[in-house]
Amino acid sequence: MSLAARVAVRRETFALDVDLGVPDGGVVAVLGPNGAGKTTLLRALAGLSSVDEGRVEAGGTVWEDTASGRWLPPERRGVGLVFSDHLLFGHLTALQNVAFGPRARGVQREEARRRAQAWLDRLGIGDLAARRPSALSGGQAQRVALARALATEPAVLLLDEPLAALDASTRVEVRRALADVLGERRTVCLLVTHDPVDATLLADRVVVLEAGAVVQDGTPAELARAPRTGWTARLLGLNVYRGVADGTAVALDEGGRLVPAEAPVGAVVVTVAPGAIALHAEQPHGSPRNVWRTHVTTVEQAGSVVRVGLAGPPAALADLTSGAAAELGLAPGVEVWASVKANEVHAEPD
Amino acid sequence: MTAAGVTRRRRTRMPRGMPLLAALGAAFLVLPLVALVWRAPWGELAARLTDPTTLEALRLSLVSASTATALSVVLGVPLAWVLARAALPGLRVLRALVTVPLVLPPVVGGVALLLLLGRRGLAGQYLDAWFGVQIPFTTLAVVIAEAFVAMPFLVVSVEGALRGVDRRAEDAAATLGAGPWYVARRVTLPAVAPGLAAGTALTFARALGEFGATITFAGSLPGTTQTMPLAIYLAMQNDPAAAIALSLVLLATSATVLVALRERWVPAVRS
Known part of the structure; x- marks a missing residue:
């Protein structure tokens, strides 16, 4: 499930041009100051915002190629997306939220529920299946969101600051759950984060974006040892x-x-x-x-x-x-x- | 005692005279209803309400208002959707145009409908010539008149609700494999359900009370176009007691709508 992407987005006030290759099971932390283009990059990969020039190929399927005009809509790409605020569907229970993806992809109700329950169990929240999102704590809701994204077995998992909204102790728990699932899967994962601890513990590679371009790319240890900018030095090196x-x-x-x-x-x-x-x-x-x-x-x-x-x-x-x-x-x-x-x-x- | 004193002092820090004006305002709105209930012919109410003419008017009112509401939902939700979401030039003009019926005197709406759909109307002349269809002074005309006046309430309230939806939840649904219609049905509509319910209730209430456009466009034919408000107006001329009885029925119906509105609205706002 490797990912090879070149994404160029040009807006009036902003330009993004990123070339990224991630092997099977690779976890890449995307770091950068606010406005660097991290979220734009994730949205472009998911097919949620338009790409002016580029090509995205994942797991052997071309998702987008501006040269040939090929474009797959988000629902036909195998992506999972998790935001810092879980964005669960408020009218559905935790189980129904997780079953949403399989159901949307045509899986029968009973089978979808069975898979959803398995994912909730896997993330240690199987007993919360019947709860509505409003009755979940932040950490629980974020695990449900993670289960929801994983339940469709995505080729590429996009995590947009998934731990940012959690308090310190919950953060540790969810980070561990995340590390476990990422460790055992061949899914490519892009993790946008502001936290060097997340990057160091979860990612095997760090890409630093500044003003829409990659300024540094390497293992967390390499970047920490020789940060190219003051911003990277402050962020990494812990x-x-x-x-x-x-x-x-x-x-x-x-x-x-x-x-x-x-x-x-x-x-x-x-x-x-x-x-x-x-x-x-x-x-x-x-x-x-x-x-x-x-x-x-x-x-x-x-x-x-x-x-x-x-x-x-x-x-x-x-x-x-x-x-x-x-x-x-x-x-x-x-x-x-x-x-x-x-x-x-x-x-x-x- | 001290705490209560503090609380009381804080509560009364309001511009002098404001509570008095507020009381006048409340009385202005409530007293007419009190008078209506007070003067109601309670003794003969049952007989009056089971009168065939009354039942006919009530049935016609409920049927036409329900149909107009259904029509408003079917057409108004997509209209609200486009107004809230589309990136088209002239959208602001369109929004202003479709909300005109909110502020237009209903009788003017009735005249406008006649000029479009009447036998000599812009479209009506062809309906008549080609299909032999005449809309004015039919029950269909009642439904059209009510929907014309009431649908903007639905559009405005659903559009507002749609603007409040976090688009990223829809994005998440799309990445989960849901196509645009699936997202609309399973994510967006449930998210705007409270707004839709409120809009539907308001639309129904407005359609039920419609008078001006109906009498202009559909006339007042008992059993065909004479809805409750028309029946009340006519009864007031020669049989005020009947008018009061009919008014009570509409008041009760409106109160029911209001309760339904609150019960569906308030819990939704809380969550």
């Missing part, structure tokens, strides 16, 4: 680790330990902003709870800061001012001490 917490410290899966200000017990996701990591030539004394010795792998200028890659464990990105970087004589291979205060280390249940 150090994200998985680990197990014992109530005080977190043993990271990749090795090393970090002490957060507040540690839950059990599996956690730990985040540390690159700006919170300080580097020293000598072992530092005083308050930092987390100190480790490592060596520099990369040094990149990103906007006004220098982004330094550290080998670890834990491997990390640290942002320094140009002056500080020069003073330490940072270059790949140089040995340094890294430190971060406990209250800059955030752990939340995974």
